[in-house]
Amino acid sequence: MAIEENKLDFNAFVLSLGSSAIINLGEAPDPTTGQKSEPDFALAQQSVDLLALLQDKTRGNLSADESKFIEQMLYDLRMLFVTVKKASKK
Numbered sequence: 001m002a003i004e005e006n007k008l009d010f011n012a013f014v015l016s017l018g019s020s021a022i023i024n025l026g027e028a029p030d031p032t033t034g035q036k037s038e039p040d041f042a043l044a045q046q047s048v049d050l051l052a053l054l055q056d057k058t059r060g061n062l063s064a065d066e067s068k069f070i071e072q073m074l075y076d077l078r079m080l081f082v083t084v085k086k087a088s089k090k
Helices: 010-024 041-058 065-090
Strands: none
Touching: 010 041, 010 065, 041 065
């Protein structure tokens, strides 16, 4: 019998990809080291692009909550990406 609390759902998957982008932007500590790193814009962009691809490929197959969650995650990550990129140029 499977334990329900370990069930991975769509929003948890989206959150995982979003967390990777946040870590790669240097805005959260890496869970393996506990340290924040310098932004790696290529890796962060890759995570955002994966989320956008996932959004595109699942369009019409998500619940309203799932659709809103991935849309909001993408918006927030894109805004954070721009903010961190601008700050790194100063």
